[in-house]
Amino acid sequence: MTTWIFKFSSKQVTIMAAAVLLFFNFQLNAATNEIIITGGIESARPIGVVPFKYLGNTSLPENLSEVVASDLQRSGKFNPLKLSLMPQFPTTDTEINYAAWAQKGIDMVLVGSVESTGLNQFLVTFELVDVLRAQATGGQAKTLENGKLVMTRDHVIEKRTKTINGSDFRQYAHIISDIVYEKLTGQRGAFLTRIAYIKVLDRDTNPKPYRLVIADYDNVNPTTLLSSPEPLMSPTWSPDGNTLAYVSFENKRSQIYLQDIYTTSRTRLTDFPGINGAPNFSPDGKKLAMVLSKDGNPEIYIMDLQTRNLTRITRNRAIDTEPSWTPDGKSLIFTSERGGKPQIYQVNLASNRKSRLTFEGEMNLGGAITPDNSQLVIVNRTRGDYHIAKQDLKNGDMLVLTNTYLDESPSISPNGSMIIYSVLENGKPALAWVSLDGRFSFKEPVADGEVKSPSWSPFLL
Amino acid sequence: MLNKNALKTLLMVVPLVTLAACKSGPTDAELEAEANSQAEAAAQQVADAQAVADAEAKRVDVAKADALQKAKDMFESEKATLVAQNVVYFDFDQASVKSDFHSVLDMHAAFLVKNPGQSIVVEGHCDNRGTPEYNIALGERRAQSVETYLMNAGVSSAQVSVVSYGEEKPAVQGGSEYAFAQNRRGIVVYQ
Numbered sequence: 001m002t003t004w005i006f007k008f009s010s011k012q013v014t015i016m017a018a019a020v021l022l023f024f025n026f027q028l029n030a031a032t033n034e035i036i037i038t039g040g041i042e043s044a045r046p047i048g049v050v051p052f053k054y055l056g057n058t059s060l061p062e063n064l065s066e067v068v069a070s071d072l073q074r075s076g077k078f079n080p081l082k083l084s085l086m087p088q089f090p091t092t093d094t095e096i097n098y099a100a101w102a103q104k105g106i107d108m109v110l111v112g113s114v115e116s117t118g119l120n121q122f123l124v125t126f127e128l129v130d131v132l133r134a135q136a137t138g139g140q141a142k143t144l145e146n147g148k149l150v151m152t153r154d155h156v157i158e159k160r161t162k163t164i165n166g167s168d169f170r171q172y173a174h175i176i177s178d179i180v181y182e183k184l185t186g187q188r189g190a191f192l193t194r195i196a197y198i199k200v201l202d203r204d205t206n207p208k209p210y211r212l213v214i215a216d217y218d219n220v221n222p223t224t225l226l227s228s229p230e231p232l233m234s235p236t237w238s239p240d241g242n243t244l245a246y247v248s249f250e251n252k253r254s255q256i257y258l259q260d261i262y263t264t265s266r267t268r269l270t271d272f273p274g275i276n277g278a279p280n281f282s283p284d285g286k287k288l289a290m291v292l293s294k295d296g297n298p299e300i301y302i303m304d305l306q307t308r309n310l311t312r313i314t315r316n317r318a319i320d321t322e323p324s325w326t327p328d329g330k331s332l333i334f335t336s337e338r339g340g341k342p343q344i345y346q347v348n349l350a351s352n353r354k355s356r357l358t359f360e361g362e363m364n365l366g367g368a369i370t371p372d373n374s375q376l377v378i379v380n381r382t383r384g385d386y387h388i389a390k391q392d393l394k395n396g397d398m399l400v401l402t403n404t405y406l407d408e409s410p411s412i413s414p415n416g417s418m419i420i421y422s423v424l425e426n427g428k429p430a431l432a433w434v435s436l437d438g439r440f441s442f443k444e445p446v447a448d449g450e451v452k453s454p455s456w457s458p459f460l461l
Numbered sequence: 462m463l464n465k466n467a468l469k470t471l472l473m474v475v476p477l478v479t480l481a482a483c484k485s486g487p488t489d490a491e492l493e494a495e496a497n498s499q500a501e502a503a504a505q506q507v508a509d510a511q512a513v514a515d516a517e518a519k520r521v522d523v524a525k526a527d528a529l530q531k532a533k534d535m536f537e538s539e540k541a542t543l544v545a546q547n548v549v550y551f552d553f554d555q556a557s558v559k560s561d562f563h564s565v566l567d568m569h570a571a572f573l574v575k576n577p578g579q580s581i582v583v584e585g586h587c588d589n590r591g592t593p594e595y596n597i598a599l600g601e602r603r604a605q606s607v608e609t610y611l612m613n614a615g616v617s618s619a620q621v622s623v624v625s626y627g628e629e630k631p632a633v634q635g636g637s638e639y640a641f642a643q644n645r646r647g648i649v650v651y652q
């Protein structure tokens with residue numbers, strides 16, 4: 001945790017030194033990236049995220065509660081109440097009028113405050129309150145402790161106080177979101193994560209239109225790691241979140257690179273004749289699965305990152321591509337045309353035994369397995385339409401999750417709750433999200449370029 | 462021992478030699494002049510021959526340069542013609558060269574056979590349906606089928622290399638059937 005925050009902060013300090021005003025304006029404007037919810041809000045649980053009271057007179061670098069509300073909304077599990085509908089704006093549990101919130105159908109309320117305690121130092125306090133429990137106990141529950149009946153305030157699910165720097169507001173907001181999310185769903189939150197993607201600017205007017213970008217999970221704070229005159233593809237995270245592997249055509253042919261996202265130093269890993277593509281780190285980070293066509297047609301290989309030794313996994317005249325590791329690291333799934341049309345196969349790396357996993361639809365491609373090893377997420381082609389789908393690994397049931405156009409490049413959040421993918425929006429690739437149950441989906445408004453090949457980072461803390 | 466005939470010959474030759482010795486010959490100056498004039502004539506002859514040769518060489522050089530220029534012009538104009546028609550299109554999810562494009566590829570092949578120093582890169586491209594990784598594989602297959610066509614037509618493998626850009630470099634943006642059709646292509650790029 002410490003390492004990550006340190007690195008992140010130092011990057012922000014650099015940006016601030018370069019353009020303090022610009023940075024602050026950007027931060028304020030980027031407090032929440034606007035999203036267009038395309039489905040599923042009715043299944044989300046209402047919650048009151050009350051604006052945190054600010055005790056101080058300097059301007060705040062970030063609106064904490066706004067970020068928390070945005071996070072909770074983006075998870076698809078919560079539907080934060082609009083400010084205009086809130087019955088009151090309490091700062092602490094004791095100020096909450098439980099009945100007024102319950103009447104609005106809100107059973108959970110997050111309240112808090114921010115206090116300026118010194119130069120760039122802020123004391124943040126927040127409380128997550130169960131309104132219904134508070135109503136039931138009158139805020140005064142009694143419990144047996146060491147044989148004695150004592151008063152508890154068990155309707156306060158979580159209360160924390162922490163001093164943070166001005167540059168840590170956004171991360172702390174995501175930490176609050178993670179706490180709220182985990183307390184209320186039982187699942188770990190994935191708000192302190194990042195995404196990597198390829199952005200393509202106008203190729204007629206930009207000498208280096210292809211960009212490798214990383215951003216916070218909500219696409220705030222985008223940072224360009226690399227600009228190239230030739231295509232960049234397939235960014236993918238190392239399990240420690242420090243390194244990206246990707247494909248670059250900078251030398252007019254495909255090559256796989258590794259790049260440290262903090263130092264931005266990079267290494268060319270492969271330069272074989274033909275395709276060098278589809279890198280994917282093993283769960284232990286020691287190996288990289290990839291596709292090479294050096295022996296005539298695309299085959300799956302595994303490279304040991306220490307020795308750089310290659311092991312060939314497939315031997316087939318058909319196209320084999322898109323290797324992805326199972327969570328236990330013992331198998332790869334991949335796309336193969338060996339049955340005629342592209343379908344998903346699995347290969348056990350110990351026995352080298354291969355089996356076909358998908359049978360529904362004309363094609364299934366780009367497979368990845370959820371962290372709990374229960375679902376296979378794929379790009380499914382049925383009657384000519386490409387959609388993100390999931391297939392239950394136990395019973396084989398397939399469910400199409402999206403109804404957007406030309407969906408591709410799905411990447412699963414590390415807690416397995418959401419999928420980020422690429423769609424064609426007004427003729428341009430753009431980012432979209434869908435929950436793994438398919439009920440909640442949203443997309444970003446059209447950006448100033450094409451945005452494609454998203455990849456969700458692992459947990460960063 | 463000498464035989465009779467040999468003796469006779471000897472007796473006849475001796476007086477002739479004596480006669481010749483008695484006759485008064487040309488002076489040294491005459492001999493020198495004669496030699497000089499002969500040398501001059503020879504020199505003239507050499508010079509004339511050189512001039513002719515020079516003229517011929519010049520003519521040949523000019524002709525050569527002309528021919529070279531012509532060949533170069535022809536090469537460039539042929540190349541320009543070929544570069545102007547260097548795209549072949551493919552059907553959805555297909556990588557075989559359609560017969561519509563045999564004649565244009567035959568032209569490229571003929572040119573490459575005639576100019577073995579000329580090398581090309583065949584680029585394979587796809588529309589944006591399917592996944593980027595699958596399309597990289599499909600694009601390579603398309604480029605390879607163009608390469609194979611050219612090699613079957615006599616082009617040396619040393620002249621051809623392939624690269625797949627998949628769906629990363631569309632000719633036409635968007636998700637229309639027209640865009641799809643324009644983007645499923647192989648391009649012969651002269652180096």
